[in-house]
Every structure is written in C-alpha cells, then in structure tokens.
Amino acid sequence: MTAYTATVTVRLKRGVLDPEAETTKRALERLGFDLEDLRSADRFEIDLEADDADDAAERAGEMAERLLANPTIHDYEVTVDQR
Amino acid sequence: MTVTVLQFGGSNCDRDAVRALEHLGIDAERRWHADGLPAETDGIVIPGGFSYGDYLRAGAMAARAPVMAEVRAAAADGTPVLGVCNGAQIGAEASLVAGAFTTNESARFQCEPVHLRVERADTPWTAAYDVGDVIRVPIAHGEGRFEIDADAYETLEADGRILFRYCDADGDVTDAANPNGSTGNVAGILGERETTAVLMPHPERATLPDVAASTDGQGVLRAFA
Numbered sequence: 001m002t003a004y005t006a007t008v009t010v011r012l013k014r015g016v017l018d019p020e021a022e023t024t025k026r027a028l029e030r031l032g033f034d035l036e037d038l039r040s041a042d043r044f045e046i047d048l049e050a051d052d053a054d055d056a057a058e059r060a061g062e063m064a065e066r067l068l069a070n071p072t073i074h075d076y077e078v079t080v081d082q083r
Numbered sequence: 084m085t086v087t088v089l090q091f092g093g094s095n096c097d098r099d100a101v102r103a104l105e106h107l108g109i110d111a112e113r114r115w116h117a118d119g120l121p122a123e124t125d126g127i128v129i130p131g132g133f134s135y136g137d138y139l140r141a142g143a144m145a146a147r148a149p150v151m152a153e154v155r156a157a158a159a160d161g162t163p164v165l166g167v168c169n170g171a172q173i174g175a176e177a178s179l180v181a182g183a184f185t186t187n188e189s190a191r192f193q194c195e196p197v198h199l200r201v202e203r204a205d206t207p208w209t210a211a212y213d214v215g216d217v218i219r220v221p222i223a224h225g226e227g228r229f230e231i232d233a234d235a236y237e238t239l240e241a242d243g244r245i246l247f248r249y250c251d252a253d254g255d256v257t258d259a260a261n262p263n264g265s266t267g268n269v270a271g272i273l274g275e276r277e278t279t280a281v282l283m284p285h286p287e288r289a290t291l292p293d294v295a296a297s298t299d300g301q302g303v304l305r306a307f308a
Binding site: 016017018019020022023066067068070072073 | 139140143147175176181182183185186187188189190228230231232235264
C-alpha cells in the first residue's frame with residue numbers, strides 16, 4: 001500500500017448560473033481589479049492508502065459520485081499524488 | 084393515521100409541521116432520523132431547517148442518512164412523502180425527485196411571501212385546489228433555485244410532474260415573480276409517484292389562522308388526512 005493524496009475538484013457545469021462567483025467577481029471589481037470572468041470550485045484533498053494511483057483515483061471518484069458532487073449540476077475531476 | 088415528521092440535526096420546522104398537521108386533525112409525531120421510521124407510518128414529512136449546517140450542499144448530508152433508504156422504500160410503496168424547503172433539498176439530493184435546488188439567483192437568503200400557481204389538481208397534495216388557482220405561502224431559503232438539465236426538464240413537464248410554479252398575484256408565471264431564478268419558475272414537483280412531492284415554499288407556515296398571513300397551505304397538508 002502507498003500513501004496518496006487524491007484531489008477532487010467539483011465545479012458547476014458550464015451554463016449553470018453561479019451567483020456566488022458573480023458576487024465575488026463584482027467585489028473584486030469594486031476593489032479596482034480588472035477581470036473578464038471568474039469561476040469558483042470546491043476542492044477536496046483526500047489522504048488515503050491505496051494499491052496504486054489508479055486504485056486511489058477510482059476510490060476518490062466514487063466519493064465524488066456518491067457525495068462530493070451532485071451530477072445534476074456538477075462536473076468533477078480527480079488527480080492523485082503520492083505523499 | 085400517524086404522520087412521521089423526521090428530525091435531522093439542524094431541522095427546525097419539525098414542530099411547526101406537527102402543529103400544522105394537528106390543527107388539521109392529523110396525528111403527527113417527530114422522529115429522530117437515527118431511530119429509523121416507525122414500524123407503521125401513514126405518511127412522512129421531511130421538514131425545513133438547516134440540516135448539518137448546509138455543509139457541502141443544502142440537504143447533502145441528511146440525504147445520505149440511512150433513514151433515507153427507508154423513506155425511498157416507503158415512497159416507492161406509495162406512502163405519502165412531503166419534503167418542505169430543506170426537506171425539498173434533501174429529497175432532491177436523495178433522488179426522491181429529479182433536479183437540484185441550489186443557490187438563489189440573488190445569492191441572498193430570501194424570506195418573503197410568494198404566490199404559487201397550481202399546475203395539477205389531481206394529486207393528493209392539490210386536491211383542495213383547481214388548476215390555475217393562486218395560493219399565497221411564504222418562502223425562506225438561500226438555496227431554492229431549481230436546476231435541471233434541459234432534457235430532464237422537458238421530461239418533467241411532459242410527465243406532468245410540476246406541481247406549483249411561482250407566479251404573480253394574477254397567476255401569471257413571469258420572471259419578475261420568480262424569487263430565486265428557478266428553471267421554469269418551478270416551486271414544487273412530484274416524484275416517481277404522485278404520492279411523493281417536494282416544495283421550497285412552506286405550507287405549514289400558511290396553515291394556522293392565528294399566526295399565518297394566509298391559510299392557503301392547508302390544502303397541501305390535507306394530503307395526509
């Protein structure tokens with residue numbers, strides 16, 4: 001078994017309105033920043049022991065499917081790094 | 084006839100639901116989720132509140148509590164199941180209904196009376212109304228925007244699963260009358276069976292004549308009578 005950190009990034013699907021990101025963008029503009037667009041995402045860093053990187057990615061993907069993401073509104077991606 | 088009103092950590096409309104049901108002569112009792120459903124229950128309310136602090140997404144944690152498997156089984160058997168507000172979010176997260184309820188277009192918590200147009204009158208939840216009736220009930224949510232992909236929405240409409248839409252006082256379904264940016268002004272929908280329904284507005288807060296601005300919500304709760 002090897003120690004990995006699986007990073008799950010959950011973001012709204014393209015086209016799904018993100019009022020929090022819109023509000024954040026406006027606040028940055030009020031501070032004088034110039035930006036075209038802003039998207040927000042949730043990032044989960046999961047430490048786990050796995051046989052190999054594929055095993056770690058598969059388990060983290062299942063966590064995303066079952067809880068971390070809502071397939072109606074979210075896409076997600078998983079990356080794995082050895083700790 | 085006893086209705087089970089589920090309590091999760093952070094539920095806060097459970098007592099209101101019991102009071103409202105009892106006012107209508109319907110027996111109701113609160114039930115802690117970890118105790119599971121009673122051996123016999125004639126109906127289930129998933130009440131409003133902020134279960135598990137709305138962590139992750141509103142309703143996400145409660146939807147995965149073991150009791151929700153029992154609720155899904157009861158719903159599949161035709162036991163009336165009503166999710167209100169956080170209960171609607173839990174119901175969507177638990178796949179009792181299609182779609183998801185997410186952050187209001189305004190990005191604000193909104194607590195205000197709204198008008199709803201009755202889209203179906205041939206369900207237990209709306210038998211007291213006629214199609215096109217306009218009822219007045221309150222909303223109180225930050226994550227009530229109904230989101231669903233275009234194909235699934237078309238199916239929802241084609242199957243007649245839309246129960247209530249936000250409208251103006253005249254019953255016109257307009258953008259201006261949409262408090263949270265919901266797809267199709269959807270405020271309440273049916274599940275696989277017509278005995279399952281979820282809605283963001285609070286019928287139990289529009290039931291008791293002494294405290295409510297309207298009693299238009301009584302008809303929804305009478306589904307349990």
